[in-house]
Amino acid sequence: MIHERNISSVLIVSSSQKVNDFLKGLLPPDRFSPLLVAPTVGEARRLLVDRDIDIVIINTPLPDDFGVEFAVEASDAQNCGVLILVKSELLDAVSERAEDFGILTLAKPVSRQMVFQSVNLLVAARHKIRALEAKTSSLQSKMEEIRLINRAKLLLIEHLKMSEAEAHRYIEKTAMDACVKRRKIAEDIIRTYEN
Numbered sequence: 001m002i003h004e005r006n007i008s009s010v011l012i013v014s015s016s017q018k019v020n021d022f023l024k025g026l027l028p029p030d031r032f033s034p035l036l037v038a039p040t041v042g043e044a045r046r047l048l049v050d051r052d053i054d055i056v057i058i059n060t061p062l063p064d065d066f067g068v069e070f071a072v073e074a075s076d077a078q079n080c081g082v083l084i085l086v087k088s089e090l091l092d093a094v095s096e097r098a099e100d101f102g103i104l105t106l107a108k109p110v111s112r113q114m115v116f117q118s119v120n121l122l123v124a125a126r127h128k129i130r131a132l133e134a135k136t137s138s139l140q141s142k143m144e145e146i147r148l149i150n151r152a153k154l155l156l157i158e159h160l161k162m163s164e165a166e167a168h169r170y171i172e173k174t175a176m177d178a179c180v181k182r183r184k185i186a187e188d189i190i191r192t193y194e195n
Contacts, residue, residue, distance in 0.1 A: 008126065014062075041064050048074060054122075055080060084106070088108065153171065
């Protein structure tokens with residue numbers, strides 16, 4: 001079975017044209033698009049306000065900031081995958097600060113293979129997170145519907161002296177007869193009896 005690959009958006013935060021060219025050459029446009037470049041943390045922050053970015057690659061240090069705090073901010077607030085490239089003597093310190101936020105850190109100079117594998121790992125993690133977010137959202141919606149229906153049942157029990165089973169049947173049957181969701185009927189009951 002052939003799986004269609006999703007396209008991931010990438011923000012490269014680097015003031016080095018050499019690194020920018022290296023990363024652009026490594027990330028094929030059929031899998032990574034748009035591929036944006038920001039030379040400073042300030043510009044990168046502005047880009048993140050306007051767009052949803054899947055992967056952020058930060059080549060430290062940057063002219064206006066080292067980049068680690070921005071990496072933590074991007075990972076935490078934007079929920080994107082982050083890869084930081086740092087000098088080898090700073091690797092342990094940066095990794096210690098960043099790893100709790102799920103940020104990957106690589107020591108410079110880096111090989112093409114290490115960067116490519118790291119980016120692919122971030123893409124896979126990002127897809128998994130998206131699937132979990134969708135599942136969570138669906139579960140939250142179902143829980144909210146159950147809460148509304150239970151509230152409507154309680155109102156029917158209280159105001160119309162129905163049993164719990166009768167209230168349940170009433171909501172189910174009314175929804176089926178009107179060809180609407182139970183949630184709509186529950187909301188109507190709540191509006192009727194809580195006002």
